[in-house]
Amino acid sequence: MKPFRPKTPGKLTKQNSKENIVKDPVQVYCRVRWTQEIDVNSCMRVVSPTCICLTPPENYRGTNYKPINYSFREVFTQDGTQHDVFNKVGLPLVENLIKGKSGLLFTYGVTGSGKTFTMTGEPSNAGIMPRCLDVIFRTIDTVQARRFVFTPDKMNMFEIQGDAEAALQRQQHLHKMTTRSTRKNNSNPDLALSDSNSSKLQGIDEDCLYAVFVTYIEIYNNNVYDLLEEGTLGRKSPQTKIVREDAMHNMYVHGVTEVEVKTREEALEAFYKGLKRKRMAHTSLNAESSRSHSVFTIRLVQAPVDSMGENIVQDKKNIVIRQLSLVDLAGSERTSRTNNTGQRLREAGNINNSLMTLRACLEALRENQQVGGISRIVPYRDAKITHLFKNFFDGDGQVRMIVCANPSCEDYDETLQVMRFAEVAMEVEVSRPRALIDIGAGMTPGRRKANLLFKQAREKILSDGRSEANNLEVDLALVYSLGGDFPSLELGTTQAEETIKKLVTHLELRLQRRKALLRDKAVRDDKFRSRLDELMKGNLMAGSEVATIRAQLMQERQRSQALEGRLMTAENIAADLRRRLTDLEKNCDNLQQELSDKDMKLNQKTMEKENQKRRYSQKIASERDKLETALKVKMWEEKHKNQKVIEDKEKRMRLAQEILSNGQGVPMQDEVDSKPLMSERSNDILSTPVATPNTLHPSRRGVAVSNPRHRRSLSADGTNTKERWIEHLPNQYVPTGTAFKLLLPRKKSLNRVINIKDITNSKVSNYCLISQEQDTDGELEMKVFKGNVVPTCSGGAQVQFNDVEMLKQMGPLATPGKKREGCETPMKRLQGENQWKKPRV
Structure with missing residues (x-):
């Protein structure tokens, strides 16, 4: 039989009706920070293991306020250790992760209340995150897949690679690591975390192989940044990422770097690599204040092995993915106390807005469950931190929150708001869909362990020098057999007593194995019977749903018949319209033909006019040439005639000068003749x-x-x-x-x-x-x-x-x-x- 393996959580379906939905409340814990101040300056007092009393300081806002009690699932006092916090809060989330349930853990509080210390801890006192990694790797130590067998597909899912491709990537990774500095800095206090007292958890499926991937992001000024992205260290403006929804309707950060880790040290190395890039700043309330929300996600990938128990089944549908998100929220702070300006003021405003959005989402969820239905839209998209974890609040995992409180009177206003927020969160119940059960015919359970034992036995036989072990093949049916073959039953020989002794011993072993198998069979029968009962219930529910679906099907058939009638009418109308369209197209073609004929005629007339214009132009040019020639001839004649007249006048002038030079007082006949001419010329000049x-x-x-x-x-x-x-x-x-x-x-x-x-x-x-x-x-x-x-x-x-x-x-x-x-x-x-x-x- 194929064992039960929970799939990746998804949306609620019709099978998960209201009566089958199990609701888990948001578990809120409180941790009081240790302080050296005396009790007089403290505004907080632990009343019981689940209740604290918040007392306002003297003359608070000019009036006397009464003390207020707040209840939590559990309160960790100042004497509480990191180990206690992990066992109560973190360990159940890791157990659910191994069993196929995702988890989300918030640390919430004012600046300097111990959120980062609770989540990360110190080198000598590990927090929740390192202890979770230690338990996970201790549990899957013997069932880890080889590196690069699982590869992210950049769409929030994983693919299974073949042995050749995985080996090539392993070789490239090894070469890349050797080119770097292989010397490990053991003096680095960041990686020298103390070993915790964690142990291996039960419930791991030994017929599957596991792989762990980690991502580390921060949400700064409502923008998502990848802290593990290569090449971002030293870059002034790292690239922002987008929150998207995958094929299973789960929210994820698109393009985020997912690092496969095989040990706790590798995971912590990736964590501290991203921690160096995280935005920290000095404020008046905290020397190292987080200016962004950080999210460290541990993704556990699981896939079954084949029938021989050696290789992973090359089917993407068999992959099971669940995740544990550890969120260290930035501390809420007031500007009146921090006196922030510029960039610090903008950061504080974005932090407070995102926290207000988280509170608004929880209030909307609480109102919706009180009225018994979805009556108010939850504003997940108003902030990236709520949009990213929308699936958890919709019922895809367990949500827990640690409220870190500072008992100082100076932080009373901020602590009061934190307590009110925790009070709202505790009243929210997150629905959890019932996991699907896979009882289909599968491969033999225990096949991986049986194959491992068979190989060890064969190697032992080969080490003894017996070569016949090379021809042995593994038979997984031996796991459930009563033993080997019966010894020889021949009693007529001298060794009959020894044979009887061997036979008795063999029968005793078979009886012991038979009793063990009967006990195992009874357990399996009980499990099978319980699963069968669940299947019968599911079958009854499915039958009722089938009846409902059949009634809906009849209605849909009637509706489809009505639609078919309307469709036939519409097709007839469409046929008429097509005929009309054909007629119009023919008329259009005729008109276009007439238009083309008229265009041809018009072009012909235009060409004739151009030819006529050309002929007229040539005729005008020829006439103009003739006129110019005639004018030139007349000008030349006039010029020649005037020249003769001038020569005649010059002769007469010379004659008059000779007469004047000779001193004769009586003019000559030529001079007398020339006077009228000169007078006439003078009149011409004057006119x-x-x-x-x-x-x-x-x-x-x-x-x-x-x-x-x-x-x-x-x-x-x-x-x-x-x-x-x-x-x-x-x-x-x-x-x-x-x-x-x-x-x-x-x-x-x-x-x-x-x-x-x-x-x-x-x-x-x-x-x-x-x-x-x-x-x-x-x-x-x-x-x-x-x-x-x-x-x-x-x-x-x-x-x-x-x-x-x-x-x-x-x-x-x-x-x-x-x-x-x-x-x-x-x-x-x-x-x-x-x-x-x-x-x-």
Whole structure:
């Protein structure tokens, strides 16, 4: 038969009904700290082994308060030793751990009340935690699994490794340990703990192998930190951890370091390694005050061995995990006494908030059990310390608490609050689900011990020089046999008396073994009968539950039939909607096809317009070239004609100078003939307009008078005020004052068309493009291309040019063939005449 092995505790199920749930109260103990003060300064008095009396000091808050009695499960006086505290509080938790029940132990009290001393102790006086480790390793000494057989899976569970993988990790661990300093510091007082008087506990399953894993965390400012994480020593800001829920709905710290330990010394070494990283600080109340809650967890992992009693069964489902969490809470303190500031004040505030959350959770649990149901939400998530141990308060283990009290009158206020908290905690009952019983057909009990005895016997035979022992195989059935084979029964020989004696001895041994087996059988029958009774009860309960489930099943079937009818109706509606959707998709495809056809036509029209625009542009360019060629020819003819006139005048001037130099008073005929011409020329010069009225060019015959009638382009008269023009100027526009300026009443001047809306505007009707160049004589020549803005069918616009103006500026005394000496450059020339020609396009 397969023995009973408790599984990892989980949530309550329907099988654990209210009448089968066993409730255990939170066991609260009180330990009074030893003090050297006289009784006058003490506010606490032990009345009985389970009661203390708290008396307020004199003139407390100006009124007389009466003494208050508080009861506990047991009160440890100042004479109580660490051994007494462990036997009453810690040892039962270790026994439950061996039997498959998890446990939680708190130490609670004000700062400096002895919490850390009770939990850890001193090198010469061990506390609860070292003594728990000592008892555990003494109990599982002969049934420990080899290192690295169990490995954490980072999800609060464990996996079983094969022999090859475990051996490889053991070799790597050994190499890592040898590379470090192998010299052990025996003078270290942290590890030199005194041996306790603990003994081995009963109830261990010898057909299983065990392994112990430890974790050490602290909760500082409501953040969880791993004290055993590699590389965190010396790091300024260690990484925070997250509290999560595993597949069995148990809370755990994700990513925490779990160290496998094989002895008490290894566990204590890991503990003191994390203790060096724990946050401690000096306050006015305590020289070494804990500024965080520390949680040291001992996890016991158990798995059965195979039928031969040698190796662990490679099945993750057979692993049993339970844990013992030892919590050293930080002390509650008041700012008025500690005078903390800065970081210490923030730490004290977070400590007090977490302790208040713990008290609120206990009060909520007490109210819920008083009303007989869950009527109030327990605020586990308000603090990490309560969120981490939510499963214990929900019924997954036993909870115990040690209240450490300081009898000093100075701590009366804080001690009063601690006693009230303990009073609330004692009234809370934690439900404990009934453990499941596994009575399925299993392997033979005692197989591991029988295999061990068989190997020892075979080694002894081999040591005697008998080689036939190599062929022997273990038979676990021998454990329950009445003995070996009967001796020879031949009585006709001379050794008949000796044979009878051997037979009598053999029969006596068989009778003794038979009586022992009958006694064992009776015990097993009683156990089997009790388990069978429990199974029958469970079967009856299961039958009632099955009947209930069948009734629910009938209701669900009726409901499913109704839902099937609704489903058929919905499917019909869905089919109609699918048909409509198909029709709409077809219409959509047709519309998309029409849209694509129209897009193709539109693209064709756009291409035709682009081609037409290109042809018009080429035609305009050719016409512009022709006009420019004709203008150049006319300019050259005019220049040649003016040159001839100037040469003729120069001849006459030379003739007049010769006459004057000869002293003749009578003018020559050429001179007489030239006077009307000179007079005519003078009138032409006087009638020549000046480019800028502010800068007049002096001449020998008087000042030139500007004529406004010849200052502007003849075509840009500005008579039509409804037209709106776009005046496109060159990037480097030479200002010409008013000589070439077009009179456009409504216009918009720009150098570059950036926004196409400037052209496609419905209010724009005309467009002029201005080009400035320098002719062959260095004079400024400006061309104005005019056109109409015509909108297109695609929403754009095109310009159709219909007129070209060429405006040229010349000096009043300049000749067509020769540049006048001292004439300004085109950029500075502001005087001159405005000649224009308007060819037709």
